[in-house]
Amino acid sequence: MSAREFNQDVSAAKRAATQSPVVITDRGEPAFVLLSIDAYRQLGEDGEDLVDRLSMPEEDDLDFTPVEIGLRVPDL
Template structure:
């Protein structure tokens, strides 16, 4: 895997060349010398995004129906009376 860096001007002039370079690894596109975009093949993009689980998906707990949860009852009151005298 190789990383290629090109200017946005080069990208505009020869997009086919840049797409071919992306088959060998990510292509960083710069704007005024600063990285501004990254071009990846769809396969590389899917490898990156398919491995990450969304926090929303984790919190949704789709298999929560299978969990048996019976919290124990408290034998003592939650609050105790306080002597304010």
């Protein structure tokens, strides 16, 4: 649903969101998602905050191994 359609008929967007998430686009690109409260609550069923669920755990240390690319300057 475009942002314009959403603004013109919020009630239709709310009705549609009871069936499934509604993606609201801005200039053709997804910008927002409208969810029913039940769908939103299902995202955090295990009691974890949604932000915490999407974040990388702090206790996970990442080890990066240096990579040798082997670039050289071309002869002119």
